[in-house]
Amino acid sequence: MATLAELCRSQTDLTEAEVAHLQDLTGSWGLLADLSFADLLLYAPETEETEVPLVLLGHVRPTTGTTLYRADLVGQVFRRSRRPLIAECLEEGRIVEGSVHVGVDRDISLKAVPVRRGDTTVAVLARERSRPGDRPMGEQERTYLSVFDRFANMLERGEFPFRDEERFQHRAPRVGDGLLLVDREGRIEFASPNAVSVMHRLGMHRAVVGARLDDSGLGAEMLRSAFAKRTSVIEEVVRGSEATIVSHCLPLLEEGRATGAIVLVRDVTDLRRRDRLLVSKDATIREVHHRVKNNLQTISSLLRLQARRLTSKEARAAVEESVRRIGAISVVHDALAQSADHDVSFAEIVKPLVRAVEESVSMPERPLHFGVTGDAGILPAQVTTTLAVVVTELIQNAVDHAFIGSSAPEGGSPGRVEILLDRRPDLLAVDVVDDGVGLPEDFDPSDATGLGLTIVRTFVEVELGGTIHLRPGDESGTVAEVRIPASRLVSPLDDARDPRR
Numbered sequence: 075m076a077t078l079a080e081l082c083r084s085q086t087d088l089t090e091a092e093v094a095h096l097q098d099l100t101g102s103w104g105l106l107a108d109l110s111f112a113d114l115l116l117y118a119p120e121t122e123e124t125e126v127p128l129v130l131l132g133h134v135r136p137t138t139g140t141t142l143y144r145a146d147l148v149g150q151v152f153r154r155s156r157r158p159l160i161a162e163c164l165e166e167g168r169i170v171e172g173s174v175h176v177g178v179d180r181d182i183s184l185k186a187v188p189v190r191r192g193d194t195t196v197a198v199l200a201r202e203r204s205r206p207g208d209r210p211m212g213e214q215e216r217t218y219l220s221v222f223d224r225f226a227n228m229l230e231r232g233e234f235p236f237r238d239e240e241r242f243q244h245r246a247p248r249v250g251d252g253l254l255l256v257d258r259e260g261r262i263e264f265a266s267p268n269a270v271s272v273m274h275r276l277g278m279h280r281a282v283v284g285a286r287l288d289d290s291g292l293g294a295e296m297l298r299s300a301f302a303k304r305t306s307v308i309e310e311v312v313r314g315s316e317a318t319i320v321s322h323c324l325p326l327l328e329e330g331r332a333t334g335a336i337v338l339v340r341d342v343t344d345l346r347r348r349d350r351l352l353v354s355k356d357a358t359i360r361e362v363h364h365r366v367k368n369n370l371q372t373i374s375s376l377l378r379l380q381a382r383r384l385t386s387k388e389a390r391a392a393v394e395e396s397v398r399r400i401g402a403i404s405v406v407h408d409a410l411a412q413s414a415d416h417d418v419s420f421a422e423i424v425k426p427l428v429r430a431v432e433e434s435v436s437m438p439e440r441p442l443h444f445g446v447t448g449d450a451g452i453l454p455a456q457v458t459t460t461l462a463v464v465v466t467e468l469i470q471n472a473v474d475h476a477f478i479g480s481s482a483p484e485g486g487s488p489g490r491v492e493i494l495l496d497r498r499p500d501l502l503a504v505d506v507v508d509d510g511v512g513l514p515e516d517f518d519p520s521d522a523t524g525l526g527l528t529i530v531r532t533f534v535e536v537e538l539g540g541t542i543h544l545r546p547g548d549e550s551g552t553v554a555e556v557r558i559p560a561s562r563l564v565s566p567l568d569d570a571r572d573p574r575r
């Protein structure tokens with residue numbers, strides 16, 4: 075369906091400023107529909123000439139009454155003779171009331187209100203409701219209808235809609251939230267039942283009607299400012315930690331003077347409490363991430379201190395290896411923490427890991443090039459961490475062993491270490507490929523006793539339920555192939571959430 079602006083542009087001669095005026099109106103006209111218990115329809119002439127048809131630009135149904143229209147007629151075009159009251163209102167620029175016969179036996183009461191901007195009648199707002207019949211009206215109904223009439227008069231004089239800058243920051247107010255009618259002195263003339271409840275929440279326990287708005291705790295400032303600026307004012311009042319009330323104050327104007335106002339009050343206590351809870355949970359998660367990171371750093375420092383006191387070269391190397399492994403976990407933790415609110419693909423985690431190894435290679439016999447290709451998709455955090463340690467170990471082995479004594483075979487061409495990621499339907503494949511010297515002659519992967527490969531095998535086979543295979547590369551070097559079954563790549567939380575599993 076076309077928007078109001080699109081309809082105006084394609085079907086009418088309205089200027090941008092006039093369209094904006096109508097948008098201001100439709101931004102708050104739900105309120106007017108509720109006050110009049112009626113459908114509101116907005117008509118504009120197709121072009122400026124008087125004989126041209128009328129186009130229906132918009133329609134809003136009341137939440138306080140039943141609609142006369144089941145179908146959506148927006149965008150339809152009507153001959154003026156079919157809408158005589160609307161045409162008269164448009165041509166004369168004044169409110170026209172009457173009744174219209176529809177179908178066989180139904181009369182609807184129609185009030186056509188010119189929407190004026192400066193000296194021009196831009197459009198016509200039609201209020202259409204079934205004829206009220208003889209049923210006596212209650213006080214609330216009478217009050218709402220009279221407030222609607224005051225707004226209708228403001229429209230006719232071009233004093234409404236207000237240029238509402240704040241409109242988009244708040245949900246449009248509805249009468250059902252709670253409505254107070256205030257006179258020009260700021261005394262409450264009428265309060266809807268919901269409004270009375272809100273006043274009680276604010277701690278006002280005596281009669282609401284007859285009291286001054288100032289005494290309710292709702293800002294006196296708001297009313298003064300709405301009267302002075304002759305536009306709507308929005309305010310949020312917090313009473314201790316108990317109640318948060320949003321109020322929209324719309325001044326009722328008569329030729330530039332405020333003769334009163336309506337104040338729509340809405341209890342948003344629960345909404346705001348939920349907001350606060352979310353913010354504090356977020357802060358807690360951040361704090362926990364921070365502490366984990368600090369703890370990892372502390373462990374590294376302790377080990378480094380320890381290493382410095384060791385005299386055995388072998389022992390020192392072993393402890394330094396551990397520091398390096400903790401470093402890898404730190405890198406992963408950091409990447410995961412920084413993306414706490416969105417998932418990160420494993421490829422994004424591998425990059426900083428590669429960088430860390432790259433930076434640790436000092437004085438290489440042969441320059442090394444690292445590459446990451448393919449995509450592993452998004453993995454659960456625990457799998458990410460485990461797999462990251464495995465990949466680091468394999469990259470480190472390539473750096474440590476593949477290029478020993480292979481100084482620049484073909485005139486200094488760099489050594490290559492490639493990490494290939496491939497997410498297939500049934501498994502995740504991670505290959506770490508180098509073009510170095512290859513595995514030792516007598517290498518038997520099944521009883522390799524080095525700590526690195528032991529960690530790799532334990533993590534891949536036990537923790538991830540996968541396989542690890544080391545083989546010679548197609549031309550030279552070594553290929554380490556890690557395969558993880560797809561069933562291990564979904565987090566248990568996802569499992570619980572997805573009913574199809």
Ligand SMILES: Nc1ncnc2c1ncn2[C@@H]1O[C@H](COP(=O)(O)OP(=O)(O)O)[C@@H](O)[C@H]1O
Pocket residue numbers: 471472474475476508510511512513514522523524525526527528552
């Ligand atoms: N990419 C590789 N190229 C050549 N040899 C390798 C490669 N990866 C592993 N190896 C061999 O496997 C052995 C075991 O590795 P590992 O368990 O990580 O222990 P460490 O790295 O401490 O020696 C290494 O010592 C090395 O001989």
Ligand SMILES: [Mg+2]
Pocket residue numbers: 467470471474524526527
């Ligand atoms: Mg190793």
